[in-house]
């Protein structure tokens with residue numbers, strides 16, 4: 054029986070362990086944190102996440118889609134809250150497709166428990182990876198002060214943004230790595246269900262309070278509550294660094310997110326006590342080293358959360374890796390690793406670029422009348438010619454087209470729509486056949 058070690062029992066690692074177990078590997082998973090069933094998991098990290106088609110494709114591949122569906126809440130569009138509290142709704146797709154909100158801890162726990170049902174998979178907590186010998190396939194862990202060494206035929210580094218596995222790769226010649234913090238960070242506030250248990254906001258939507266430089270976002274939980282997240286720069290008049298106390302937080306909400314205040318009974322307390330977290334992007338190349346070791350998930354490409362694709366892209370890494378194993382077999386592992394890097398590095402880089410781009414879109418452009426006009430034109434063209442126009446958001450969230458191909462198509466759409474929006478009186482003519490024809494003509498001629 055071939056042996057695999059997975060470092061990190063987060064979302065990507067526990068999923069990978071499960072699928073490798075299905076392929077007949079004996080899998081040892083080592084996680085630095087204590088068992089989540091015995092502690093509060095992921096404090097300071099996001100409470101809930103969005104699953105998109107890439108996530109679902111990975112769950113389907115592993116045969117666990119039904120299990121996961123049970124713990125999700127669908128959102129069919131964005132509900133925009135303006136400064137005056139007026140709300141407008143924008144569906145994610147004209148076909149009524151949904152993204153799905155899921156609790157990070159519940160998903161993580163479900164994946165770990167599914168993996169542990171296979172007697173060939175063991176998950177060992179409180180094991181901190183400290184070193185890897187790529188030649189020997191030997192991983193070293195610190196377990197409560199003791200050194201533990203294990204060897205395997207395949208090693209997966211799924212140990213997130215601060216990856217120790219990647220840290221050892223970084224010491225090798227010609228391994229490329231960049232890390233960059235963006236100027237904004239985030240703070241979460243919990244929006245509970247009403248006293249009678251009903252939701253205080255429309256459950257079917259992802260709620261956004263876009264305010265140019267910053268925004269509040271609300272994502273549903275299965276208990277009819279929402280997780281609210283303020284994304285804002287650290288510096289400046291209303292920077293997170295200036296908003297330290299509960300009173301500061303309340304003043305900020307009074308000025309910018311007034312209609313959210315009645316939804317959050319203990320806003321001041323939450324604001325003062327909940328952590329403020331930074332956001333970094335990480336890129337590296339290659340995603341493998343030697344003939345046995347690969348990186349998946351945030352360890353390879355940590356990104357900002359504005360497309361809600363970090364986990365989806367991480368699960369896609371694992372699914373693609375497993376499909377390559379299906380195609381080539383373990384006996385050709387070096388080829389699997391090389392093909393994996395070839396396929397996933399461009400995808401990982403595009404995932405980071407798309408996430409940065411969507412920050413601008415969510416924070417800024419959804420409050421912009423020109424953006425809304427553009428969306429209306431695009432939706433009309435898509436409705437009448439679904440074979441010709443698939444919006445970038447749909448390509449990213451509702452298909453498995455590689456991220457880099459989706460991004461290239463999105464950039465082509467930008468060039469087309471810049472020309473359309475520059476035509477005379479577009480605000481009055483946007484619904485006309487003439488504008489629709491212009492888009493179709495530009496689709497033929499714009500590369």
Ligand SMILES: Cc1cc2nc3c(=O)[nH]c(=O)nc-3n(C[C@H](O)[C@H](O)[C@H](O)COP(=O)(O)OP(=O)(O)OC[C@H]3O[C@@H](n4cnc5c(N)ncnc54)[C@H](O)[C@@H]3O)c2cc1C
Pocket residue numbers: 060061062063064065066083084085086098099101102103104180181182183211212213214215216217239349350351352356358360361362363364365366367
């Ligand atoms: C605010 C926010 C919102 C987000 N929203 C979304 C969303 O809506 N949709 C989405 O798809 N993505 C979202 N993401 C991104 C998503 O959280 C990550 O992309 C995802 O968690 C990556 O999974 P992972 O398994 O690679 O890393 P992680 O989930 O971070 O897991 C890594 C694991 O490795 C362990 N580990 C670390 N170092 C070691 C070590 N040395 N030894 C042993 N174990 C170790 C860690 O304890 C952890 O359990 C969001 C992120 C943030 C911050």
